[in-house]
Amino acid sequence: MTSTTVYIAGVGIISALGSGFAETEKTLRANRSAIKPLTLFSLLQGTPLPVGQVDVDGLDLPSALPRTHSLALLAAGQAMAGGNHPPDAVIIGTTTGGIATTEQLLRNAEPNKELYRYHGLNTVAQYVGRELGCSGPALTVSTACSSGAVAIALGMAMLRAGQARTVLVGGVDSLSRLTYFGFHSLQLVDRNGCRPLDANRQGLAVAEGAGMLLLTTIQPDQPRAELLGTGLSCDAYHAAAPHPEGQGAFMAMQNALADAGLHPEDISYINLHGTGTPDNDLAEAKAVRRLFAVPPPLSSIKGASGHSLAAAGGVEAVVSVMAISQGLMPANTGLQQVDPALGLMPLISPVEGPVKAVLSNSFGFGGNNGSLVIGAPGACVQQSSARPCGVLAIHGYACLSGAGNTGATMERINCGASAAGMAELAQISENLPPQLIRRLKRLPRMTLSLAVMAHQNSGFDAQKPGSIFMGTGWGALSETHDFLTRLNSSKEQFPSPTDFVGSVHNGPASQVAIMFGAMGANITASGGDYSFEQALLAADLMYHDGERPALILGADEGHAAFSPLLDASIATGSALADGGGAFAVSRTTKGAKCGMAIPFFASCEKNAVIEQLIASLASSKEWQSRYALVLVGIPAAMEGQGEKQLDHFKALAQLSAPLIRYRKLTGEFASASAVAAAFAASFLERGLVPGAFVGGMDIVLNWSQNTILVLGFGQNITAMELFKPSEKNT
Amino acid sequence: MRQLIEELKVKLIDILNLQDITPDKFDENGQLVGGELGIDSIDVLEMVVMVEKDYGIIINNQEVGEKVFSSLASLARYIKENSSKASS
Numbered sequence: 001m002t003s004t005t006v007y008i009a010g011v012g013i014i015s016a017l018g019s020g021f022a023e024t025e026k027t028l029r030a031n032r033s034a035i036k037p038l039t040l041f042s043l044l045q046g047t048p049l050p051v052g053q054v055d056v057d058g059l060d061l062p063s064a065l066p067r068t069h070s071l072a073l074l075a076a077g078q079a080m081a082g083g084n085h086p087p088d089a090v091i092i093g094t095t096t097g098g099i100a101t102t103e104q105l106l107r108n109a110e111p112n113k114e115l116y117r118y119h120g121l122n123t124v125a126q127y128v129g130r131e132l133g134c135s136g137p138a139l140t141v142s143t144a145c146s147s148g149a150v151a152i153a154l155g156m157a158m159l160r161a162g163q164a165r166t167v168l169v170g171g172v173d174s175l176s177r178l179t180y181f182g183f184h185s186l187q188l189v190d191r192n193g194c195r196p197l198d199a200n201r202q203g204l205a206v207a208e209g210a211g212m213l214l215l216t217t218i219q220p221d222q223p224r225a226e227l228l229g230t231g232l233s234c235d236a237y238h239a240a241a242p243h244p245e246g247q248g249a250f251m252a253m254q255n256a257l258a259d260a261g262l263h264p265e266d267i268s269y270i271n272l273h274g275t276g277t278p279d280n281d282l283a284e285a286k287a288v289r290r291l292f293a294v295p296p297p298l299s300s301i302k303g304a305s306g307h308s309l310a311a312a313g314g315v316e317a318v319v320s321v322m323a324i325s326q327g328l329m330p331a332n333t334g335l336q337q338v339d340p341a342l343g344l345m346p347l348i349s350p351v352e353g354p355v356k357a358v359l360s361n362s363f364g365f366g367g368n369n370g371s372l373v374i375g376a377p378g379a380c381v382q383q384s385s386a387r388p389c390g391v392l393a394i395h396g397y398a399c400l401s402g403a404g405n406t407g408a409t410m411e412r413i414n415c416g417a418s419a420a421g422m423a424e425l426a427q428i429s430e431n432l433p434p435q436l437i438r439r440l441k442r443l444p445r446m447t448l449s450l451a452v453m454a455h456q457n458s459g460f461d462a463q464k465p466g467s468i469f470m471g472t473g474w475g476a477l478s479e480t481h482d483f484l485t486r487l488n489s490s491k492e493q494f495p496s497p498t499d500f501v502g503s504v505h506n507g508p509a510s511q512v513a514i515m516f517g518a519m520g521a522n523i524t525a526s527g528g529d530y531s532f533e534q535a536l537l538a539a540d541l542m543y544h545d546g547e548r549p550a551l552i553l554g555a556d557e558g559h560a561a562f563s564p565l566l567d568a569s570i571a572t573g574s575a576l577a578d579g580g581g582a583f584a585v586s587r588t589t590k591g592a593k594c595g596m597a598i599p600f601f602a603s604c605e606k607n608a609v610i611e612q613l614i615a616s617l618a619s620s621k622e623w624q625s626r627y628a629l630v631l632v633g634i635p636a637a638m639e640g641q642g643e644k645q646l647d648h649f650k651a652l653a654q655l656s657a658p659l660i661r662y663r664k665l666t667g668e669f670a671s672a673s674a675v676a677a678a679f680a681a682s683f684l685e686r687g688l689v690p691g692a693f694v695g696g697m698d699i700v701l702n703w704s705q706n707t708i709l710v711l712g713f714g715q716n717i718t719a720m721e722l723f724k725p726s727e728k729n730t
Numbered sequence: 731m732r733q734l735i736e737e738l739k740v741k742l743i744d745i746l747n748l749q750d751i752t753p754d755k756f757d758e759n760g761q762l763v764g765g766e767l768g769i770d771s772i773d774v775l776e777m778v779v780m781v782e783k784d785y786g787i788i789i790n791n792q793e794v795g796e797k798v799f800s801s802l803a804s805l806a807r808y809i810k811e812n813s814s815k816a817s818s
Binding site for chain 1: 773
């Protein structure tokens, strides 16, 4: 195993501190707080709270493009400056997407769904990818306030796996009513600004911004820095509060150091998450003291910038690069009297000096943690780290549909009937303890129910899953809808803290982690109609726990008001459908029901994309005869383009296996492909594809005809394979 | 006071969606937060909103909050004391 050096070839940063590297450096050198009362939108009552607002001309052009998208492109443009080639992939962490625009449209009761087209989180990465001319995967990570750091970690895994040679990674979020009032409803906002680590700190300042890095394995002439290692973990403790001892924070930092092959004493500076909330700063301090016998110089910049949520991981990765390239360790702005309970000595003013390696922390709701280690070029020898190996072996699977649970769904599917619809809430909650789910609405209940079913089906029993990979196109629509509705109906007076906490896209996966005590990587991908495929891609790159199994899930809820408004594939007035699929996997095929892989994921704009799809499948001369069945997903909104792509595929591939359009059976919803994958797993377990399903004879699955192909067309072209484990694959 | 306590029992069961309890089984002197009902910090904030909305009383101090929400009876007392202050 050879080590792969990951260089940081370019950086982009825009935040309350300024736009660009130089401006940001100037503000940090001045140790000046950029936190000021909100002016971005008007309030119905009360004085505006202090926020970290970006103050740059041209951000709010009269276009349909949300502020998040504009911020992302500005930072991406900076990171790409000087480069002639588009990146092979784009991976962006975000929690807000187009919500700020959607809020305004909803206030005006705007019925034209065309105007909501940038609502989805995935549209940020797609927009940036398209503007940069990237035709590879544009992936979206949404793990609350660690999104940016987790996106960077995923990018590094992709480079190390050799799936890309350049990846643009980072995080972005804009201010919105959802986050402004949401954190306020949790009483986590300090009315006096933000004073991380201070004895009198009273909370954070909600902020916005974007931080992007161009990562590459091709040695640049002048690399800014190197990304040495990344570490992920999940507290598996509470939906919003950190683990009181900082257990998850400790593990993320420890994992990042191990991944970089460094020891605590190799770290020259720690960029703390340091939000300024009493609980976060205390938990983080405990974790730092546990890992570092003598902590190096450290500080949080959030007293200057505020907390830019998903952007923070990207913004602070760029600040870490600055620490290295400019020899500047920024101050813990806003600090007056350090909290003696923390046992730390943060920098009270900026310090200049050589910086070899920086540890940067990002922690989020749901206990989703990400730490990064960034080093000076050539200063540290990059270690070869553990890489995932072996196939993803499915030991248990489950699905939910309008018909109900796996058994009820497959009963219909095996007869060739449709399972589309929405199951009753009671039905999707029947295997869950009432106290656990009393605060949970539709999506987290479906997700938990799927997780329980897949785990039970696996026979792993006491061996509980340790890592969770979730895909959801739209996240918790009920919670988001109810939060905004109550915010408006109460004239901004009584937003619901419960709905705010529930509205984050990673809420469902963090509930699964809490239920199973899963403290490993916990990633939620939000890739529109390709969300489950993105979760599978993330699992394939990031799951290498030899001890504990993982869960890979995909689910979306149908929502009467939001689904027809936001999802272009759902016509107004049409019957809603929802559901999902879940898979309990390990890296050993012994006793597995089948294996799962994702050989292809690209934008439809890629040159000769169908030819490349086929090249990714044609591993041997007899590749066509491997397939017993092809399940094809074309989102209704992409019907015309998708049909052409399918015809092109059929003409080139010349497969004899029957092609079935699965959205006719699942109904239209973003993660329908997760349900289709569960159909495939069920057929493979039975050893045959029922004749009624394909409108012909039963198809027997044997050692030669052993694979079911699940294709996605439309905006992206994707291929998943589920196959009987053979000796070749073990 | 009795009436306020009964009223609060119904409200808490409703807004916190408490599943395993009925108003007649609700022990107003039992531990409210962190007890058997599984009530946590997010529920406390939801109750803070309810108290402000329905009784016009603002609780934005963690220390006060901890005392007020120690039991349903103490919540009722706090509401009674502060609403009479407001009206007198």
